[in-house]
Amino acid sequence: MNTCIDLLRAALVLGLSGCGLAVVYGHRFSQTFFSVILLSGSVALFFTALSGWNVDFIWQASLPIYFGVAPLLIRLDRLAALFLGLLGAVTFCAAIFSPGYLKHLEQRLNFSLYWFSLFTFVTSMALVVLAANALTFLVFWETMSLSSAALVAADHTSSAARRSALIYLGATRLATAALAGGFLWFHAHTGSWNFADWHLATAATVIPSILILIGLSIKAGVWPFHIWLPYAHPSAPTPVSALMSGVMIKIALYAIIRLFLFHGETLPAFGITLLTIGLISAFWGVLFALVQHDLKRLLAYHSVENVGIIVIGIGLALYGQSQHLPAVACLGITAALFHCVNHGxxxxxLFFGAGAIDASAHTRDLSHLGGLAKAMPVTMLCFVTGSAAICALPPLNGFASKWLIYQGLFTLACQTHSRLGAGLSCAAVGVLALVGGLAVACFTKAIGVSFLGRPRSHEAEQCSEAAPAMLVAQAILAATCVVLGALAPAFASLLTPLSAAATGSLATGNLITLPLLPLAIILSGGACLIYLFVLGPLRQTPPRVCRTWECGFGQLSPRMQVTATSFAHPIARIFKPVLLYKTVSEISGAHQRHFPERIKADAVMTSLLESKVYLPLIAAVRRLGRQTTRLQAGSIHLYLLYMLIAAVALLIIGAAT
Amino acid sequence: MSTILLWLLTFSCLLFLPSLTIGIIRKTKARLQNRVGAPLWQHLFDTIKLLRKSETVSENSSWILRVNTVINISIMITLAFLTPWLSFKPATSADDLFLLIYLFAAIRFFAILSSLDPGSAFGAFGASREATLSVLVEPAIILALSAVALSAHTSNLSLVFALTANTPISQAPLWLLAGAGLFLSSLVELSRMPVDDPTTHLELTMVHEAMMLENSGPNLALLEFSSALRLVVLYGLSGQCFLHALHCIWPFASAAGILLSISIIFALAVVTSLIETVSVRLKWTRAPEFVAYGLTMSLLALLVALVTGVSS
Structure with a gap:
């Protein structure tokens, strides 16, 4: 218990001193210096989580630190420890990755601001996880949002980054407004700011629960509130994208889990809604990821898919609780928590891989990449491992959590008496399979077009392997994915106390019954044996190296390879109505029959939600704003009249109540 | 003793059935087209010949080339031991429905990567089509298997596919529909006729052959064997569904099951060659329509499973 508090204190002191040093010495000290501070802070954070696994402590700040109506209240329990551990682990790798990566941004970043925001960001994320009352939560939530917005705009010379930051800020404002509304309502009705006293999603608290859910969903990037995510995540420098996508959106999901799942019975409608929205998110995210050709944007859209999968888990748990199906609830919670960690x-x-490519090739556009396998073999190995894990290929960690979701849905279909539940869970199995197929298509595209084939541009040809520290960061994460996959049954049973606490049932024993470790050993052993004896060095004749078959037409040029757009074209065509996808071709000199001068073909994709819902909405708000400016006519008499009217109206309202 | 015998039998099925089934398809097709055709075991001869040949490798290839082959074959052999595609295959502990589906996806993942590897447009378009087809087919397969799993209340396929005594006759439609859904989907999954033509090499819409184009020698032998094994496993799985439908109507002894589960694979092979003789390959843009038939069968099976499951 004491070591835990000491470690937490050390982590916070390191974070805050990082902030201070960045402000004063940001320009003078090297990136390595700040990275070392971040590294030690993250180690402290990680061990706080480890030592905090078996303790449950509450700490209240003494008087000078006070939020007006409520104290700064911190609680470290198992659920918080899990997410603190994730934050620690990802920050650790980001700190190792940073010095090498930031080198290519030296001219463009203001490092004072960058490191200050980064330390604030990480520290506030840790405190959001630890927050035990609404005000503590909201204060650090805001700090987290604002510091991450500053980080999105870190590369402020590019107009795209500025625009992304603006969109992101808009989304965070809405999220905070919704959250604040919900929190105020709960305070008014329970008289307490402590999360432990609140019961969300019951029949009496439908509206505030929806408000809080919307606020958290905006931050988590759940459909239909995800539109900020593909702008903000790619614009930020890579370590920040990794933290935002890997941890920050998980913290919003953590808040959903904490507020909705641990307070007994809920309305079944909430479970059904979350399940449905999770399914749509998963499908929508992966479909849009598939048609992107900016590598980081592709990854950002893919986060929407994974958030959807986690939300399916949460929805399953809520529905299971409301229908008194503890097995389903248990599977749902474990799956959601496990997938949070895995996706982090x-x-x-994957973001580090994209960052390494960006740092080396100076582009993230897939149409300018290709053939990096020769130049960046280690980055490729890590990227392939990450992709295989995100596609849920056994025996990696992504599979374990997705399997839990499938099992949860299947158990629900078997056990429920409601036809709605059974039908929905079967549909969900089908949609998840579709999403799985799309994810495979999406990531084979990303790997194939960036690493395989031949370089499509001069930059890609000149690439060299990333700095050793950047490779170490990726290798650590890749190894964790493999280990967590093979040892998934053990990790899942670590999570059982949490799911037992939420469902109120006794621990149901081992959830993952698959022998994943033996499977991994058999598969890799078999692969090695086959390589050695059939294909590899034991054969007498070495293979002859020749050109790729070109139908006898002479040397293929790199431009004759498939592009990211053409690879995804058949699938994009099938889902045309959602993607609003169309191909436009322009031929000049078409009258010359077989010898036109120029042919230009382009695929155009506009997001259905953005163009049909959000843009009209924003236009309506602006129109309303223009109408409202008429009030401000510039005449002092008119303003006096307004004040009089307002005073009278207030008097009348006051008298009426 | 009998377990050892069954393992031996399974093992020999795994080794010889793929080539034999491919041989039956080719031979029947040849006879239907008034040709003599290659010998029945030609596929096996080809495999042995390829294993002894030296190979050529594209200069653009990376380590994905080898990784694909070894992962493909080792996963496929593991799958052949896990999947209950023969009624007499001894049960294993890991034959979970979702595990099997994702192991198949793992094979596909690396196959697509390896066909993008040499930087040839042929392979890459094959890969793109394979990805598209798998997106469409995967839900059909998973739903068909979920339907039968749902009626058995477990996702462990060796329990689902265990032949139990006195199954009610009302289960027959479920098994029939699931079997039809699986068979139609496996035609797509295996790049057979209505979607892809396995015998052409110069078609612009080919899938499977285009993806293998840059492989040669032992590499190609292993990939060809793996895809033949995938064919018998998937045919065996849908065949088992049909056998269960038969078992509901006319219960047969488990000894007959050995003979039946092998002969149903051959029967499905003959059906395939019939389809390939009378039909032509669909235009690529119409392939999703064919997949829709398989998906519809699976959905109907699921509906039957849900209706009978909830009422019981």
Missing amino acids: LFKSL
């Missing part, structure tokens, strides 16, 4: 690991791994 492999998504930051």
Whole structure:
């Protein structure tokens, strides 16, 4: 218990001193210096989580620190420890990755601001996880949002980054407004700011629960509130994208889990809604990821998919609780928590891979990449591992959590008496399979177009392997993905106390009954044996190296390879109505029959939600704003009249109540 | 003793059935087209010949080339031991429905990567089509298997596919529909006729052959064997569904099951060659329509499972 508090204190002191040093010495000290502080802070945070696994302590700040109506209240329990551990692990790798990566941004970043925001960001994320009352939560939630917005705009010379930051800020404002509304309502009705006293999603608290859910969903990037995510995550420098995608959106999901799942019975409608929204998110995210050709944007859209999968788990748990099906609830919670951890690991791994490519090739556009396998073999190995994990290929960690979701849905279909529940869970199995297929298509595209084939541009040809420290960061994460996958049954049973606490049932024993470790050993052993004896060095004749078959037409040029757009074209065509996908071709000199001068073909994709819902909404708000400006006519008499009217109206309202 | 015998039998099925089934498809097709055709075991001869040949490798290839082959074959052999595609296959502890589906996905993942590897547009378009087809087919397969799993209340396939005594006759439609859904989906999954033509090499819409184009020698032998094994496993799985439907109507002894589960694979092979003789390959843009038939069968099976499951 004491070591735990000491470690936490050390982590916070390191975070805050990092902030201070960044402000004063941001320009003078090297990136390595700040990275070492971040590294030690993250180690402290990780061990806080480890030592905090078996303790449950509450700490209240003494008087000078006070939030007006409630104290700063911190609680470290098992659920918080899990997410603190994730934050520690991802920050650890980000700190190792940073010095090498930031080198290519030296001219463009203001490092004072960057490190200050980064330390604030990480520290406030830790405190959001630890917050035990609404005000503590909201204060650090805001700090987290604002510091991450500053980080999105870190590369402020590019107009895209500025625009992304603006969109992101808009989304966070809405999230905070919704959250604040919900929190105030709960305070008014329970008289307490402590999360432990609140019961969300019951029949009496439908509206505030929806408000809180919306606020958290905006931050988590759940459909239909995800539109900020593909702007903000790619614009930030890679360590920040990894932290935002890997951890920050998980913290919003953590808040949903904490507020909704641990307070007994809930309305079944909430479970059904979350399940449905999770399914749509998963499908929508992966479909849009598939048609992207900016590598980081592709990964950002893919986060929407994974958030959807986690939300399916949460929805399953809620529905299971409301229908008194503890087995389903248990599977749902474990799956959601497990997938949070997994996604944090492999998504930051993939972002690091994209960052390494960006740092070396100076582009993330897939149409300018290709053939990096020769130049960046280790980055590729890590990227392939991460992709295989995110596609839920056994025996990696992504599979374990997705399997839990499938099992949860299947158990629900078997056990429930409601036809709605059974039908929905069967549909969910089908949609998840579709999403799985799309994810495979999406990531084979990303790997194939960036690493395989031949370089499509001069930059890609000139690439070299990333700095050793950057490789170490990726290798750690890749190894964790493999180990967590093979040891998934053990990790899942670590999570059983949490699911037991939420469902109120006794621990149901081992959830993952698959022998994943033996499977991993058999598969890799078999693969090695086959390589050695059939294909590998034991054969007498070495293979002859020749050109790729070109139908006898002479040397293929790199431009004759498939592009990211053409690879995804058949699938994009099938889902045309959702993607609003169309191909446009322009031929100049078409009258010359077989010898036109120029042919230009382009695929255009506009997001259905953005163009049909959000843009009209924003336009309506602006129109309303223009109408409202008429009030401000510039005449002092008119303003006096307004004040008089307001005073009278207030008097009347006051008299009426 | 009998377990050892069954393992031996399973093992020999795994070794010889793939080539034999491919041989039956080719031979029947040849006879239907008034040709003599290659010998029945030609596929096996080809495999042995390829294993002894030296190979050529594209200069653009990376380590994905080898990794694909070894992962493909080792997963496929593991799958052949896990999947209950023969009624007499001894049960294993890991034959979970969702595990099997994702092991198949793992094979596909690396196959797509390896066909993008040499940087040839042929392979890459094959890969793109394979990805598209798998997106469509995967839900159909998983739903068909979920339907039968749902009626057995477990996702462990060796329990689902265990032949139990006195199954009610009302289960027959479920098994029939699931079997039909699986068979139609496996035609797509295996790049057979209505979607892809396995015998052409110069088609612009080919899938499977285009993906293998840059492989040669032992590499190609292993991939060809693996895809033949995938064919018998998937045919065996849908065949088992049909056998269960038969078992509901006319219960047969488990000894007959050995003979029946092998002969149903051959029967499905003959059906395949019939389809390939009378039909032509669909235009690529119409392939999703064919997949829709399989998906519809699976959905109907699921509906039957849900209706009978909830009422019981």
